Amino acid sequence: MPIIKSSTDLRNSYNDISTFCHNTNEPIFITKNGRGDLAVMSIDLYNKLTSKYELYRLLEQSEDDFSNGHTLSFEESMKHLREKLNNGTV
Structure with a gap:
C-alpha cells in the first residue's frame, strides 16, 4: 500500500x-x-530503479539487434573482446 x-x-x-x-x-x-x-x-532506491531501467534498455537493444541480424559469431566476439582487453578499454 x-x-x-x-x-x-x-x-x-x-x-x-x-x-x-x-x-x-x-x-x-x-x-x-x-x-x-x-x-x-532514498538515493539507494533511485539507483536500484535506474539500474534496472538501464538493464531493461540494454536487453531491449540486444533483442532488436538479434532480430535484425546484427550478431557476431563466437570467434568474432572473442576477437573483439581480446582487442578491447589489449587496448585497456574493458
Whole structure:
C-alpha cells in the first residue's frame, strides 16, 4: 500500500519521511493541493530503479539487434573482446 503525504507533511516532517524511505526502501508519494505531485525515495532506491531501467534498455537493444541480424559469431566476439582487453578499454 503506497504511503501518501501532503507537501506540508514533507516540509514539516522531512526527517521522518527520510528515515522511512531509507528504512523501507519504498517511495512516499507527495500531494500538492490534494493531487499527486512527487515521489520521494532514498538515493539507494533511485539507483536500484535506474539500474534496472538501464538493464531493461540494454536487453531491449540486444533483442532488436538479434532480430535484425546484427550478431557476431563466437570467434568474432572473442576477437573483439581480446582487442578491447589489449587496448585497456574493458
